[in-house]
Amino acid sequence: MKTYRKTTLSVIVIATLFLAMVPVLPLSKPYFFYMMFWITMASAFNIIYGFVGYLPFGYVMFYGVGTYVTAVLWSRLGVPLPLAILCSGAAGLVLSLAFAPTLRLKGIYFAIVNFASAMVLRIVVANLPEAWAGGSFGISLSGAYKPLASYYLMLALTVASVVVGLWLSHSRLGIALRCIRDDEAAAAVMGINVSMSRLKAWMLAAVIPSLAGGIEAWFTAIVDPDTSFNLMSTAKTIVYAMFGGLGTITGPIFGAVFMYGLDDFIWGRFPLLNLLVLGVTIIFLILFLPRGVVGSLIQRWPGLRKIIE
Amino acid sequence: MAIIEAENLTVSYYGDIDILKDVSFEAEEGRITTIIGPNGAGKSTLLKTLYGLLIPKTGTIRFRGKSITGLKVHRFIHTGIAYVPQLRSIFPDLTVRENLELGTWIFKKDRKRVDRAIDEVCERFPILGEKRKTRAGLLSGGQQKILEIGRSLLTRPSVCLLDEPTATLAPRIAEQIYRTMVDLKSEKITVVMVDQRVRQAFDVSDHLYILELGRNKASGTRHEFEGSLKEMIKGWLT
Ligand SMILES: Nc1ncnc2c1ncn2[C@@H]1O[C@H](COP(=O)(O)OP(=O)(O)OP(=O)(O)O)[C@@H](O)[C@H]1O
Ligand SMILES: [Mg+2]
Numbered sequence: 001m002k003t004y005r006k007t008t009l010s011v012i013v014i015a016t017l018f019l020a021m022v023p024v025l026p027l028s029k030p031y032f033f034y035m036m037f038w039i040t041m042a043s044a045f046n047i048i049y050g051f052v053g054y055l056p057f058g059y060v061m062f063y064g065v066g067t068y069v070t071a072v073l074w075s076r077l078g079v080p081l082p083l084a085i086l087c088s089g090a091a092g093l094v095l096s097l098a099f100a101p102t103l104r105l106k107g108i109y110f111a112i113v114n115f116a117s118a119m120v121l122r123i124v125v126a127n128l129p130e131a132w133a134g135g136s137f138g139i140s141l142s143g144a145y146k147p148l149a150s151y152y153l154m155l156a157l158t159v160a161s162v163v164v165g166l167w168l169s170h171s172r173l174g175i176a177l178r179c180i181r182d183d184e185a186a187a188a189v190m191g192i193n194v195s196m197s198r199l200k201a202w203m204l205a206a207v208i209p210s211l212a213g214g215i216e217a218w219f220t221a222i223v224d225p226d227t228s229f230n231l232m233s234t235a236k237t238i239v240y241a242m243f244g245g246l247g248t249i250t251g252p253i254f255g256a257v258f259m260y261g262l263d264d265f266i267w268g269r270f271p272l273l274n275l276l277v278l279g280v281t282i283i284f285l286i287l288f289l290p291r292g293v294v295g296s297l298i299q300r301w302p303g304l305r306k307i308i309e
Numbered sequence: 310m311a312i313i314e315a316e317n318l319t320v321s322y323y324g325d326i327d328i329l330k331d332v333s334f335e336a337e338e339g340r341i342t343t344i345i346g347p348n349g350a351g352k353s354t355l356l357k358t359l360y361g362l363l364i365p366k367t368g369t370i371r372f373r374g375k376s377i378t379g380l381k382v383h384r385f386i387h388t389g390i391a392y393v394p395q396l397r398s399i400f401p402d403l404t405v406r407e408n409l410e411l412g413t414w415i416f417k418k419d420r421k422r423v424d425r426a427i428d429e430v431c432e433r434f435p436i437l438g439e440k441r442k443t444r445a446g447l448l449s450g451g452q453q454k455i456l457e458i459g460r461s462l463l464t465r466p467s468v469c470l471l472d473e474p475t476a477t478l479a480p481r482i483a484e485q486i487y488r489t490m491v492d493l494k495s496e497k498i499t500v501v502m503v504d505q506r507v508r509q510a511f512d513v514s515d516h517l518y519i520l521e522l523g524r525n526k527a528s529g530t531r532h533e534f535e536g537s538l539k540e541m542i543k544g545w546l547t
Contacts, residue, residue, distance in 0.1 A: 172417075172418075175411075176414075179400065179411060182400055182402070183398065183400065185362065185382075185394065185398070186394075186398040186399075186400070188362075188382040188383045189360070189382065189383075189385075189386070189392055189394070189398065190383075190386065190411050190412060190414045190460075191383050191384075191386040191387065191414045191415040191464075192383055192414055193381075193383045194382075194383065
């Protein structure tokens with residue numbers, strides 16, 4: 001096993017143990033739940049933006065659909081929660097397939113179409129029959145409130161998405177994606193199936209936030225269209241992932257932990273300032289750290305690639 | 310017998326601006342066929358169309374008698390057709406060795422087959438073995454071209470489409486590439502190339518096609534062109 005593999009795996013194990021202990025320590029469960037949530041979102045987003053180079057501005061829709069599928073299945077049909085959450089994942093897959101044709105669009109066109117789709121979806125969900133989707137008030141899941149179980153489920157998903165990212169970066173699919181990102185035509189000439197590789201990454205990047213949405217709906221026990229389809233969630237995902245460094249595995253994790261911590265700190269003290277911080281961070285990132293913290297470190301000292309990835 | 314042939318191709322990049330107009334082409338098995346023509350004549354467009362990068366509006370392309378019109382680009386390498394585009398197609402951030410490994414993509418995880426193919430190509434082009442750990446972007450232009458040609462031979466194709474393999478290269482390296490073409494021919498590999506060095510290309514070719522303004526202007530064997538070539542190309546060579 002290579003050095004970086006060992007380092008990464010031991011860090012994952014230690015972090016997992018710590019996160020598993022949080023509920024029995026005098027620490028805030030919601031704080032760490034959301035930290036894991038953002039690590040998951042940023043890592044999954046990294047698959048489609050970092051590896052494939054597609055920027056889905058409406059990324060929140062996968063999460064949003066995930067929250068609603070779980071909430072509706074549990075509250076209206078009595079589906080047990082773990083099963084309902086799996087259905088959220090399936091719904092994310094279906095949604096990604098429905099949007100698969102948009103992968104033919106390039107650059108900003110893809111981003112805009114995706115953005116618009118998320119807004120449309122939000123309006124559709126908010127206007128579904130109230131008996132089903134709860135209208136603009138949303139759905140309460142308080143009868144199923146089990147913060148501990150949902151906390152551990154989120155931990156499992158977070159670990160899974162980090163491991164998927166690690167696997168991806170060394171798999172044939174990951175190699176194919178990087179080639180396609182660098183030179184699509186050359187990749188195709190080599191025999192790489194460009195559209196199939198992209199589709200696989202897109203599906204992976206969709207199923208994870210949908211599962212996360214289902215779990216988060218269970219944890220908070222409330223779902224409403226404004227929160228589920230809040231465009232700020234996409235913005236945060238992008239900024240957290242970029243801050244750490246796209247295309248690396250540790251980058252989105254570091255970015256999510258650091259930026260979420262900062263965001264939470266500021267929000268707690270100066271509620272109006274957190275938007276400002278997000279905006280300033282974006283400007284700072286684009287001007288000074290386009291590769292993010294981890295990405296810039298690796299660029300500065302390429303030898304670091306041996307211990308972090 | 311024609312191994313790859315195209316009939317009445319009409320091709321455009323977008324809309325109704327046809328870049329190729331009713332172009333026909335065929336390459337005989339085990340021969341070197343060269344396409345020449347002035348800049349913008351549509352030579353690269355023809356190769357791209359033969360390789361599925363552009364879908365013709367009308368016309369058909371056949372390989373060993375079977376239609377391959379509309380075949381997806383990534384399938385071509387499986388059929389035994391290789392293509393080296395005019396513009397750089399190496400991955401500059403990867404090493405020479407990694408670039409070669411990508412050329413064996415369709416061998417999947419068959420390490421033995423991958424290593425054997427790469428060893429073979431490094432025997433043909435020793436420079437690729439010497440520079441295997443060098444980042445491909447740091448190679449000279451000629452070495453990059455050799456890497457591209459070498460990479461395209463890894464899967465032992467029966468047809469090689471080469472778009473201006475000698476353009477921008479020093480005469481000595483161009484010479485080496487022409488020698489490679491002749492070697493390939495002696496190994497029964499069909500070579501289709503686009504070339505601007507009309508004189509040298511003429512000397513190694515069996516058949517020639519001349520394109521002008523997106524149409525067939527003339528075609529024939531080298532012998533048929535002996536003497537008349539100068540007349541043909543006068544005016545569009547600078
Ligand atoms: N990607 C493209 N999009 C639109 N038009 C293109 C594209 N590539 C080439 N063309 C046009 O098609 C015509 C033929 O181009 P092509 O590249 O086939 O010429 P060529 O014979 O290979 O020329 P050269 O000797 O300069 O390589 C030109 O008029 C060119 O402007
Ligand atoms: Mg050309």
